[in-house]
Amino acid sequence: MTKQKKNSFFDIKASVDGKSADVFIYGEITQWAWEEFGEMSSIIFKEKLDEAGDVSTIKLYVNSPGGSVFEGLAIANMLKRHKAYVIAHVEALAASIAGVLIMAADEIRMPSNAMLMVHNAWTWASGNAEELRKAADDLERINQSTMQMYLDKAGDKLNESKLKELLDGETWLSADEALSYGLCDVVEVANKMVASIDEKYKQQYTNLPKQLKELAPHIISAEEKALRESILADSKANLTYLNTIL
Known part of the structure; x- marks a missing residue:
C-alpha cells in the first residue's frame, strides 16, 4: 500500500489568469512539510510559490x-x-512566529475578533555550560531579528522599549491593539472563524487568554477538510492550465 503524505500546514493557489495567488498557512508551522518524507517546509513553499x-x-x-x-x-x-x-489576512490567530511572518506583508488585515500574540523566542537546550551559553546567545540574536521585523512594520507607532515590554510579557493583542501599535493596518468586521489552540501550545504559553484556555482542541471538520482538498485540487488544475499556455 502506498504511504500517503499528511496535509502540509500551507498551500498556495494561483488564479487562472496568473495575476494573483492565495497563500494559506493554517496550523503549526513545522520544519518538515511532510514528516514521512523529510522535505523541508521552506523548500517546498518556495517551489509552490x-x-x-x-x-x-x-x-x-x-x-x-x-x-x-x-x-x-x-x-x-x-x-x-x-x-x-x-x-x-489574520483569519483568527497569528501567534509567535506566525505573528512575525505576517510582518513581511505590505498590508495586514485583522477581523475585530482576531488576535496577534508576541513573545520572546525560546527553545529547549541540553549540554554543558558552554553549549547552554551559546543557546542563550543564539536566542538573543533571533530576538533581535524578529524585533526588527515588528519595528519595521510599526514605524513610529512602536518603539524598541515598548516592544521589548510586549515581548517579555508574552502579550496577546486584540485587532484594535495591534492597529494602535502599527502591527495591523485594517480592522475588519468579526470573522466567523474562532481562534483556537491545541493542547501543546496551551501548555507552552504562559499568558494564554481565558477564551482560548476554555476552548476544546481544534478539530478539522469534514467541511473544512473538504474545502482544503478542493483548494489543493483547484491549485493543481490552475497550474496545469497555466503550463499549457506558457
Missing part, C-alpha cells in the same frame, strides 16, 4: 499558533522579497 508564476498580488491567509522559527522566517523573507503586493 515559484509555480504560482509572476503574480502581482499575494493574499496571505493565516491561522496559526506558531512553530518553527527558522521555517517561519524563511517563508517571511521569501514573501518580503517577492515583487508582488502582499496582503495578510
Whole structure:
C-alpha cells in the first residue's frame, strides 16, 4: 500500500489568469512539510510559490499558533522579497512566529475578533555550560531579528522599549491593539472563524487568554477538510492550465 503524505500546514493557489495567488498557512508551522518524507517546509513553499508564476498580488491567509522559527522566517523573507503586493489576512490567530511572518506583508488585515500574540523566542537546550551559553546567545540574536521585523512594520507607532515590554510579557493583542501599535493596518468586521489552540501550545504559553484556555482542541471538520482538498485540487488544475499556455 502506498504511504500517503499528511496535509502540509500551507498551500498556495494561483488564479487562472496568473495575476494573483492565495497563500494559506493554517496550523503549526513545522520544519518538515511532510514528516514521512523529510522535505523541508521552506523548500517546498518556495517551489509552490515559484509555480504560482509572476503574480502581482499575494493574499496571505493565516491561522496559526506558531512553530518553527527558522521555517517561519524563511517563508517571511521569501514573501518580503517577492515583487508582488502582499496582503495578510489574520483569519483568527497569528501567534509567535506566525505573528512575525505576517510582518513581511505590505498590508495586514485583522477581523475585530482576531488576535496577534508576541513573545520572546525560546527553545529547549541540553549540554554543558558552554553549549547552554551559546543557546542563550543564539536566542538573543533571533530576538533581535524578529524585533526588527515588528519595528519595521510599526514605524513610529512602536518603539524598541515598548516592544521589548510586549515581548517579555508574552502579550496577546486584540485587532484594535495591534492597529494602535502599527502591527495591523485594517480592522475588519468579526470573522466567523474562532481562534483556537491545541493542547501543546496551551501548555507552552504562559499568558494564554481565558477564551482560548476554555476552548476544546481544534478539530478539522469534514467541511473544512473538504474545502482544503478542493483548494489543493483547484491549485493543481490552475497550474496545469497555466503550463499549457506558457
